[in-house]
Structures are given as C-alpha cells and as structure tokens.
Amino acid sequence: MKMEVLKREKRICPCCMEEHEVKTVKAKEQATFKDRQVDYDAVYTYCDAADELYMDERQIQENDIRLKDAYRRAEGLLTSDEISDIRSKYGITQSDLCTLLGWGGKTITRYESHQVQDRAHDTILKKIYRDPEWFLSLLKDAKNNFSEETYQKYLEAATAFYEEDQDQYLRKAIHASYARYRGNILFHGNSELSLDKVVDVIKYFASSTKITSLYKVKLMKLMWYADALSYKKRGFAITGLVYLALPMGAVPVGHNSIIDLKDVPCEEVDMGETNAYHFFLKDKTSFPSLSSEDLEILDAVIEKLGKMSKDEIVSFMHKEKAYIETAPKDVIQFKYAKSLQI
Numbered sequence: 533m534k535m536e537v538l539k540r541e542k543r544i545c546p547c548c549m550e551e552h553e554v555k556t557v558k559a560k561e562q563a564t565f566k567d568r569q570v571d572y573d574a575v576y577t578y579c580d581a582a583d584e585l586y587m588d589e590r591q592i593q594e595n596d597i598r599l600k601d602a603y604r605r606a607e608g609l610l611t612s613d614e615i616s617d618i619r620s621k622y623g624i625t626q627s628d629l630c631t632l633l634g635w636g637g638k639t640i641t642r643y644e645s646h647q648v649q650d651r652a653h654d655t656i657l658k659k660i661y662r663d664p665e666w667f668l669s670l671l672k673d674a675k676n677n678f679s680e681e682t683y684q685k686y687l688e689a690a691t692a693f694y695e696e697d698q699d700q701y702l703r704k705a706i707h708a709s710y711a712r713y714r715g716n717i718l719f720h721g722n723s724e725l726s727l728d729k730v731v732d733v734i735k736y737f738a739s740s741t742k743i744t745s746l747y748k749v750k751l752m753k754l755m756w757y758a759d760a761l762s763y764k765k766r767g768f769a770i771t772g773l774v775y776l777a778l779p780m781g782a783v784p785v786g787h788n789s790i791i792d793l794k795d796v797p798c799e800e801v802d803m804g805e806t807n808a809y810h811f812f813l814k815d816k817t818s819f820p821s822l823s824s825e826d827l828e829i830l831d832a833v834i835e836k837l838g839k840m841s842k843d844e845i846v847s848f849m850h851k852e853k854a855y856i857e858t859a860p861k862d863v864i865q866f867k868y869a870k871s872l873q874i
C-alpha cells in the first residue's frame with residue numbers, strides 16, 4: 533500500500549505498546565457507501581515494529597468523515613466543511629440555523645459530521661448560501677425564537693450580503709445596457725466601462741470642498757467634462773461611460789442605475805413635487821481605482837466648473853461643439869473633445 537508520512541513522533545506506540553518513533557501516515561482507501569464505491573485519503577498511525585496500520589479513536593471518527601465527504605463530493609452534495617462555511621457566512625450557530633430552517637435542533641451538527649444530508653436538505657442549504665434575501669425572510673419569520681441581540685447580529689450579516697448581491701445585479705444590468713456600444717471608441721472614449729472608476733469619480737466630486745451644491749444634473753455634466761478632458765489630453769476617457777445629448781446636456785447611459793450603485797454618496801431630498809438627488813461626502817476617503825493623472829484631470833474640471841450653478845453649467849454645456857453638433861438623444865462622440873471649452 534502506498535503511504536505518505538505526515539508526521540514522525542517518538543512516543544508510546546498504541547499498536548505494540550513500546551516506545552519508538554511512531555509515524556502518522558496518509559493512505560488511499562476505497563470503500564462502498566450507499567452502493568457507491570468511493571476513494572478517499574485515510575489517516576493512520578503506523579507501527580514499524582509490527583508493520584501495522586492502527587487507528588485511534590479520533591482517527592476512526594475523522595476517517596469516517598473523510599469517507600462521507602468523498603461520497604458527498606461524488607454525489608454533488610455539500611461536504612461537511614462546506615456546510616460549516618455556509619453557517620460562517622452568516623455567523624450563525626448550528627442550532628440557530630436549525631431553528632431558522634425549522635429543522636430538528638441537532639440536524640446541522642450531524643450534517644457537519646457523520647450523517648450525510650438528504651438531497652432536499654442539501655438543496656435548501658445551497659439556496660440559503662446563495663440567497664441572503666431568503667435568509668432575511670426566514671429570519672423575520674423566526675424572530676421570536678431569538679434574543680434581540682442575536683436577531684440583530686444575523687440581520688446585519690445577511691443584510692450586508694444582500695446589499696452586496698444587489699450591487700452585483702445592478703452592475704451586471706449596467707454592463708448589459710452598455711453591450712451595444714462596446715468597441716466603439718468614439719462612443720466610450722477609448723476606455724472600457726469601469727464602474728469602480730465611475731463610483732470613485734462621483735465620490736471624488738462629492739467630497740470636494742470646491743464644488744458647491746452638487747445635485748444630479750451638475751454631477752452628470754462634471755462627469756462628462758472629466759471624461760472629455762481626459763480624452764482631449766490623453767486620448768482616452770476615465771470611466772468609459774457613454775453620454776447622450778439630453779435637453780440639460782450630457783447624461784450617461786444608465787444614469788438612474790449608476791447613482792444607485794453601492795458607495796455612491798447619494799441622498800434623496802424631498803422637494804415637494806419631485807425628489808432631488810444630492811451628492812455629498814463628508815468623511816475622508818480614498819479613490820483606489822483612480823490614478824494620480826485621473827485626479828489631476830478631475831481637479832482641473834473642479835477648478836473650472838466647481839462653483840457654477842446648475843443653470844450656469846447647463847448653458848455652458850449648451851455652447852459645446854459636442855452638444856451643438858449632436859442630434860437630440862444621440863450619443864455624444866468623443867471626437868469633439870479637441871474643441872472642448874476647458
């Protein structure tokens with residue numbers, strides 16, 4: 533039998549009861565479990581004197597779990613570690629997860645060791661891993677079974693994953709709406725769309741003390757100017773956004789989704805008839821996706837346009853060749869950047 537030595541240790545040998553160097557070894561094993569033949573690595577103690585493999589109580593337990601995990605893998609079921617990882621994701625205890633799912637109190641503990649879960653339960657565990665929204669709805673239903681503190685802890689963990697998920701969906705949707713422009717250099721300014729840069733550019737503007745009252749219309753203009761100036765100076769835009777010529781000037785495709793992205797410091801302000809979107813960031817922050825050259829360009833835009841009111845910046849934009857030459861609702865091409873007013 534092929535064995536791999538994992539450890540050597542001088543101690544009383546549990547096999548021959550003499551003191552000598554005892555090896556811990558790993559060996560390939562084959563066993564049949566539930567009519568399926570499975571291969572797995574088992575760990576033994578090896579006695580050179582008796583030339584015998586021996587398992588202590590702990591090794592018997594662990595080898596049984598290795599066999600069960602090999603079976604689980606072969607059947608496409610979650611392994612014991614993967615089940616424990618699902619709990620770790622939400623920071624939930626074995627018995628609390630049982631409570632949440634309406635299962636017997638020891639079920640998860642058993643699944644994380646010797647008992648192979650049935651397929652229906654396996655599917656539920658996979659779903660709860662992928663679907664924090666479902667976790668949240670189960671948690672609300674089971675609220676009375678938990679202390680307030682425990683409930684809050686699980687609520688926070690699952691909410692964070694839920695928001696992360698939502699952001700990923702939103703990012704996918706924005707990228708999908710950009711698919712038709714891909715490869716058209718004059719539309720996206722020779723840069724691939726980077727939503728990380730989009731978020732950082734918005735954060736940079738929102739945190740600038742040299743920009744007065746930053747609402748959505750003004751923000752969209754500043755973003756276009758930043759990309760256009762970047763293209764004028766370097767031959768490529770910062771964000772890769774595609775802008776349309778709307779009555780108030782340039783507006784990026786997907787603007788409503790963009791301001792919903794995670795970490796965009798956007799606050800909805802009730803203005804009576806309508807809502808306004810205010811962008812403001814008080815705390816010091818970093819802009820990891822932006823280069824120092826990017827930041828210089830943003831600073832140049834802030835210098836020229838930061839103090840303009842919304843009406844001033846809209847009428848300034850209306851004088852751009854890029855705007856005048858573009859038919860209403862058409863894509864504003866970056867070829868006009870060379871005649872930019874700034």
Ligand SMILES: [Zn+2]
Nearest residue numbers: 545548579581
């Ligand atoms: Zn021995």
